[in-house]
Amino acid sequence: MFRKAEPAVQLKTAAEIAKMREAGTVVARTLDRLRAAVEPGMSTLDLDAIAERSIRDAGAVPSFKGYYGFTGSICASVNEEVVHGIPRDSKVLRDGDIISIDCGAILDGWHGDSAVTLAVGELRSEDARLMEVCEEAMWQGIAELRPGKRLGDIGAAIDGYIRSQGRFSNVQEYGGHGIGTEMHMDPHVLNYGKRGKGQQLVEGMCLAIEPMANAGARHVMELDDGWTVVTRDGERSSHFEHSVAITADGPLVLTAREENRERIAALGFPDPGR
Incomplete structure (x- = not known):
């Protein structure tokens, strides 16, 4: 019996991880600025x-x-748009909307990639809960990024958490990825899986962990623009992402924002500010 070879994965030195943290900080600061700027009446192209x-x-x-012809510096996905929304002057935000903003930056040849879902104006309670579930699923996945664990542990943690929260569903067609000198690298990181299965995680791996949770069914489709992914049932979706390095001391969140510091400390992860 032949065993399928695992994909070659770029491993980073401590110095290279520090460079990736610098790129991640650019992304984090940009998302902070976007959070402060988002308001009704703005277009996604303004953002x-x-x-x-x-x-x-x-x-x-x-x-x-x-990137493959994408026209924006961010992906801006509103309400039922799951990921890859193209920024447009005609896409004007309204009070009560939610928007997923995915942002990436290259600094000195190294990539950072992170996403948040934000409220536009007044936040509906059902949307707040959707966003909380998706963000916590991300943290549950990140907590598995330790040497000796496996890719399946990440997916199982994400999927298990979303399933445990009731009516929310876990998008399966898209997932996380390796990151480093390219934005998307091996391995692909599924947001579902079986514990103890898949490629083993080792020190020096850097992965982007990014669950997408829907308020309705998990099924999605791509629009005719060739980019924007929406829920099939029109229900709203949330998306969160961090780029993370696997270290001997635990997951180092490379795109951590100031508001994440308390959560990172509570989880016992290395301080990304050091």
């Missing part, structure tokens, strides 16, 4: 301009712009 200026002012380059 894209803020993001591009923030990234370039830091001496970095937007990862997404021009």
Whole structure:
């Protein structure tokens, strides 16, 4: 019997991980600026301009712009849009919307990639719960990023948490990925799986962990623009993502924002500020 070879994975030194943290900090600061800027009446293209200026002012380059022809510096996905929403002048935010913003930056050849879902104006209680479930599923997945664990442990943690929260569903068509000198690298990181299965995690791996949770059914489809992914039933979706390095001391969150510090400390992860 032949065993399928595991994909070669780029392993980073401590110095290279420090470089990735610098790129991740550019992304984190940009997302903080976008959080402060989001309000009813803005277009998603307005937000894209803020993001591009923030990234370039830091001496970095937007990862997404021009990627397979993508026109934005961010993915801006509103309400039932799950991921890969194209920033548009015609897409104007309204009070009560939620928006997933996915942002990437390249600094000195290293990538950072992170996403948040934000409220536009007044946040509905059902949307707040959806966002909480998705973000916590991300943290549950990140907690598995330790040497000796396996890819299946990450997916099992994410899927198990979302399933435990009742009516929410876990999008399975998209997942996380390796990251480093390219934005998307091996291995692909499923948001579902079986514990103890899949490629073994080792020190020096860097992975982007990004669950997508729907308020309704998990099924999604891609629109005719070739990018935007939406829920089939029109229910809202949430998306969160962090880039994380696997270290001997535990998961080091490379795209950590200031608001994440308390959660990171509570989980016992290494302090990304050091």
